[in-house]
Amino acid sequence: MIAATPLLILPFILYNLGMIGILGSGGVAVFEDVILSMTMLSGAVWTMSVGDLVIVIALLLLFVEILKATRVSSKALLDHLLSMVLFIVFLMEFLLVANAANHVFFILMTICFIDVIAGFSVSMRTAGRDVSIGL
Known part of the structure; x- marks a missing residue:
C-alpha cells in the first residue's frame, strides 16, 4: 500500500502545513518568502521563493511518478486510483x-493532473506491449 501512495502528496502536505503556519509566518505569505537570491552574470538578480521550491520538488516527484507508471503490477492500478x-x-x-x-x-494541482494523465497513458502503452497474441 505504501508503494502505491502517490508521491505528490508530499507537496500537498507541505503546502497545507505552510498555509496553517507550521512552516513559517503563516498563511500563503510564507510561499513568497525568498530563500535564495543570486546575481547573474547579466546583472539581473534571480530569486527563489518557498513556493518556487515546493514547485521544483513537485516536478522532481512527478518524474518519479512517471517512472513508477511504467511498472506492470497490481500496485500500478492502485497507484493510478490514488493519484x-x-x-x-x-x-x-x-x-x-x-x-x-x-x-x-x-x-x-496542474502537476498532479499531469501525473494522472501521464500515469494512465504510460500504463496503457506499456500494457499494450505486454499483450502477445499466440497463433
Whole structure:
C-alpha cells in the first residue's frame, strides 16, 4: 500500500502545513518568502521563493511518478486510483479554500493532473506491449 501512495502528496502536505503556519509566518505569505537570491552574470538578480521550491520538488516527484507508471503490477492500478483521488482533493481544495486559490497551489494541482494523465497513458502503452497474441 505504501508503494502505491502517490508521491505528490508530499507537496500537498507541505503546502497545507505552510498555509496553517507550521512552516513559517503563516498563511500563503510564507510561499513568497525568498530563500535564495543570486546575481547573474547579466546583472539581473534571480530569486527563489518557498513556493518556487515546493514547485521544483513537485516536478522532481512527478518524474518519479512517471517512472513508477511504467511498472506492470497490481500496485500500478492502485497507484493510478490514488493519484486520481489526490487530484480530486487538490481540485476541491482549490475551489473551496480561499488560501489555496493562488498560483503556487494551481501549479501543484496542474502537476498532479499531469501525473494522472501521464500515469494512465504510460500504463496503457506499456500494457499494450505486454499483450502477445499466440497463433
